[in-house]
Amino acid sequence: MENSANVKRKRVSEDSPGRTPPSQLQQKRIKLLDSRKQLPIWQRQKDIRDALRDHDVLILSGETGSGKSTQVPQFLLDQPWCRFPGKIAVTQPRRVAAISLARRVAEEMGTPLGSSSPASKVGYSVRFDESTSPSTRIKFLTEGMLLQEMLRDASLRQYSCVVVDEVHERSVNIDLILGFLRQLQTRRKGLKVVVMSATADVGSLRRFFAARLPEYAQPDQKTTSDRSQEDDALETDANDASWHGFSDEDSHDSGSDIATCHVEGRQYPVVTQYLDTPTEDTIEASLHRIFQIHCKEPTPGDLLVFMTGQETIQSLQKLIEEYALGLTADYPRMLVLPLFAALPQAAQQQIFQPTPRNSRKVILTTNIAETSVTVPGVRFVVDTGKAKVKQFRNRLGLDSLLVKQISQSSADQRKGRAGREAAGQCYRLYTEEAYKSLDKDNTPEVLRCDLSQAVLTMKARGVGDVLAFPFLTPPPKEAMEKALLQLLELGALDEHGKISPIGRKIARLPLTPALGRVIIEAATPEMDCLVEAIDTVACLSVEHIFLAIDTEEGREKAQVARRQLLRRQGDHLTYLAAVQAYAAEPSDRRRWAEDHMISHRAMQSVMDVRKQLTAQCRQAKLLQKQEAHPAADEATQERIVKCFLRGFSANVARVCPDGSYKTFAGNQTVAIHPSSVLFGRKGEAILYNQFVYTNKAYARDVSVVQLRWLEEALQ
Numbered sequence: 001m002e003n004s005a006n007v008k009r010k011r012v013s014e015d016s017p018g019r020t021p022p023s024q025l026q027q028k029r030i031k032l033l034d035s036r037k038q039l040p041i042w043q044r045q046k047d048i049r050d051a052l053r054d055h056d057v058l059i060l061s062g063e064t065g066s067g068k069s070t071q072v073p074q075f076l077l078d079q080p081w082c083r084f085p086g087k088i089a090v091t092q093p094r095r096v097a098a099i100s101l102a103r104r105v106a107e108e109m110g111t112p113l114g115s116s117s118p119a120s121k122v123g124y125s126v127r128f129d130e131s132t133s134p135s136t137r138i139k140f141l142t143e144g145m146l147l148q149e150m151l152r153d154a155s156l157r158q159y160s161c162v163v164v165d166e167v168h169e170r171s172v173n174i175d176l177i178l179g180f181l182r183q184l185q186t187r188r189k190g191l192k193v194v195v196m197s198a199t200a201d202v203g204s205l206r207r208f209f210a211a212r213l214p215e216y217a218q219p220d221q222k223t224t225s226d227r228s229q230e231d232d233a234l235e236t237d238a239n240d241a242s243w244h245g246f247s248d249e250d251s252h253d254s255g256s257d258i259a260t261c262h263v264e265g266r267q268y269p270v271v272t273q274y275l276d277t278p279t280e281d282t283i284e285a286s287l288h289r290i291f292q293i294h295c296k297e298p299t300p301g302d303l304l305v306f307m308t309g310q311e312t313i314q315s316l317q318k319l320i321e322e323y324a325l326g327l328t329a330d331y332p333r334m335l336v337l338p339l340f341a342a343l344p345q346a347a348q349q350q351i352f353q354p355t356p357r358n359s360r361k362v363i364l365t366t367n368i369a370e371t372s373v374t375v376p377g378v379r380f381v382v383d384t385g386k387a388k389v390k391q392f393r394n395r396l397g398l399d400s401l402l403v404k405q406i407s408q409s410s411a412d413q414r415k416g417r418a419g420r421e422a423a424g425q426c427y428r429l430y431t432e433e434a435y436k437s438l439d440k441d442n443t444p445e446v447l448r449c450d451l452s453q454a455v456l457t458m459k460a461r462g463v464g465d466v467l468a469f470p471f472l473t474p475p476p477k478e479a480m481e482k483a484l485l486q487l488l489e490l491g492a493l494d495e496h497g498k499i500s501p502i503g504r505k506i507a508r509l510p511l512t513p514a515l516g517r518v519i520i521e522a523a524t525p526e527m528d529c530l531v532e533a534i535d536t537v538a539c540l541s542v543e544h545i546f547l548a549i550d551t552e553e554g555r556e557k558a559q560v561a562r563r564q565l566l567r568r569q570g571d572h573l574t575y576l577a578a579v580q581a582y583a584a585e586p587s588d589r590r591r592w593a594e595d596h597m598i599s600h601r602a603m604q605s606v607m608d609v610r611k612q613l614t615a616q617c618r619q620a621k622l623l624q625k626q627e628a629h630p631a632a633d634e635a636t637q638e639r640i641v642k643c644f645l646r647g648f649s650a651n652v653a654r655v656c657p658d659g660s661y662k663t664f665a666g667n668q669t670v671a672i673h674p675s676s677v678l679f680g681r682k683g684e685a686i687l688y689n690q691f692v693y694t695n696k697a698y699a700r701d702v703s704v705v706q707l708r709w710l711e712e713a714l715q
């Protein structure tokens, strides 16, 4: 085997013609090589290479921090089987992980990142942001983006290898990818698949990949924008795959195609501490623990605190900042940084900035920093043991967000964030007994979530009989049927269960089927309000644009500041007015946002998403030179709300004689969320985009609708 350092040296000279002295990139690469060599996985690189030389599938388990995500793609790059077509895809559950891993691996390889140079070998692709170059060899991408790529090229012909990282998370997207790869391997010989996780259930993954699927007589599909031809070819793909879940009996494991490898050990130890008695108030307990660590432990040593969501993070941030004012100058400065999915990318990436001297970063995060993320400087983890998860509510027929206890495997991942650069400590804000009583693993999302997006993805990818799709854990039949029905109602499927032209268009948008349907409806000549719908959908896709206010006085102030934007019809048109006014602001947008008590950061994200969606709608020929209607008149406003009704006809509640609202589906009582402009107001019926359950059931992002519109929408 060629010494990898030599290979790298050779590459350096190729990359730097004229024998220029090693650039800064190369110096960094050489420096990082030493720490790479310390990783437990470094010793196993030969085993990993050999395994993939001899097998098509490798199931790799290894403790958090052993070096899986950063090293495995680099070990494989020079392998003969990887020369053509030559690219390695590495999927990640979240954008923050995909981007930070790409940056780290680019540094380790001494190559520029993403699209910054045509010579860059490492790139990434996340929703609304692709950063690659013609020379990209390793691409980190979110699972959703790989599924999107599969719509364009079902055979993934640019890749020699797909690495599916963090499989233990068991999102719907991971399960779909595993099923597709499983099918693809029966007709694209030589495609290598690596499945990785700290806590992977190796046995069931092994059986999954070993179980025999029917061979498909599969014409080689061409990448084409002509979907109908491709559809026909694809329809043959999975239709015949009679798959009914799998068990030991189903497995035909000859052992020849699948290799397994376990990497022992992590780099640094992490001490775990529990509470002696349980606590109810996690914000209070976190605050207490954060200040205890801050006042006791020397710097450097940053803190990573796992919370449930944007609201709890922002409340805690406010409290920490208030209390920190009371500390004397003897203590280090506290730099509080939030991290949650809806935060714009630039703000997310701030957590990776080096901590200034005599300061301590306190990062308040949701579970998005749970896997694959290494935040340099973090030595302490505080874990509340809770996360907000999506859960399908049968009675309502839709997903809602619930705060739930995490699994042991999530708790271990969280703990693992502390020991990545040095020994660390993890404070669990629950008792040891509570930890022992947690579920061992995450419940696969396919068992608890709305499957309409998954089913649409399958249909768009040519799976005729979705009930026969090879799922690692087959979802309940009723959930699949419900999803099919919902897609039928959206017009995404025809009555024979085949994907319709509308469904195909929706599948290509990076949105849920319901939001995608809104866009398609708005593009029709009768509705003619696509530009406005894009603005509104963009607003619904990011963090809340209105700054949270918790005092009566503040609320009154906000009412005045936002008066120009508030629309009596509800939140959708209010968001639209805000986006249009912000976009039209000629000089100082930051100031405009402050004046209107709106988050400038959120509005910047809205602008990004709006730009991307506009480009995608142009590409899909939905948007042709369409201009916004100047200050959307009454008739346009009505049409916009009707478009939302077309996508969300299942999310309607009618007013009852006592003034409360009851959902049509499930007849549940629901209240308008205090953040809505309709809070405290009544209409015949309301449409809502989100159903959240905190101390009671709330509808969020709400507009008033007329019941006769609902009938029209469903005709």
Ligand SMILES: Nc1ncnc2c1ncn2[C@@H]1O[C@H](COP(=O)(O)OP(=O)(O)OP(=O)(O)O)[C@@H](O)[C@H]1O
Residues within 6 Å of the ligand: 039, 062, 063, 064, 065, 066, 067, 068, 069, 070, 071, 100, 104, 197, 198, 267, 371, 372, 373, 374, 375, 376, 416, 419, 420, 421
């Ligand atoms: N951005 C970074 N900055 C500093 N060090 C890093 C960075 N990314 C990775 N590392 C180092 O590389 C080690 C291995 O990281 P890697 O993500 O490859 O591990 P892993 O086995 O995939 O862990 P996990 O299962 O937790 O994702 C880290 O523990 C850390 O020491």
